[in-house]
Amino acid sequence: MTPLIAKLLHGLCMVAWWVIRRPFERKTKRNVITHDAMDVQEKLLLAVSFTGLGVIPFIYIVSGFPRSLNQDFSPLRAVLGLMLFVASLGLFYATHKALGRNWSVTLKVREEHALVTAGVYRFVRHPMYTAFWMWAIAQALTLQNWVAGFAGIVGFGTLYLFRVGREEALMRATFGADWDAYAARTPRVMPFARRGSK
Known part of the structure; x- marks a missing residue:
């Protein structure tokens, strides 16, 4: 394992993320939205997360910038990071599959929205967030640069910190006692x- 191969494989995993998500985006476009919480805060959080998990690592992969902040390369760390990224992609796919037409990028409630508690949702309430945390940690292990590596943890961590409470409040308002029991x-x-619930 070399730094170049680690970067290229990380980039390939980023492409795989898009390949997994794309069919689900197409399937849910026809759904009727009954509540949409897309506001300025939501747009900013999505932009921060995308910058940390997408833009900054992409720039680093294609240009090496900022080289001056590279860490001493560890092949073992890179392999562990790539294994974690692949595992996160598996969880990412399983989450989309379990949600089906209930899935959306932003905080939305759809007509005939169902509370999903089966599949990977038996183990955690937010497996999509679990998958993104795994990706962010994998990025820190694989892209051994103080900026590019940790940008995912900062970017996604910001989204998670300011969004998960809002999402749970929306689920509670939509599903009431069923959500509380879950x-x-x-x-x-x-x-x-x-x-x-904490």
Whole structure:
């Protein structure tokens, strides 16, 4: 494993993310939206996350910028990072499959929206966020640069911090007691963590 191969394989995983998501985007376009929480905050959070997980690593992969902030390369770290990224893509696909037409990029409630508690949702309430955390950590391991590596943790972490509460409030408003019961028995993003809504 070399830094170049690590960067190219990380970039390939980024493309695989888009390939996985694209068919689900097409399927959900026809759904009727009954509530859309897309506002300035949501747009900013999506932009920050996309910059950290997409724009900054892309610039680093194609240009090497900023080279002066490269770390000493560890092939083992890179391999572990790529394995984690591949695992996150598997979870990413399983999450989309479980959600079906309920999925959306932003905080939306669709006509005939269902509370999904099967599949990967048996283990965590937000497996999509779990997959993105795995990606962000994989990026820090694979792209061994102080800026490009940690940009995903900062970018996605910002989105997560300011969004997950809003999303859970929307789910509670939509599904009421069913959501509360589900949240009480299912951890938020880390499987097998202490049960409860925190």
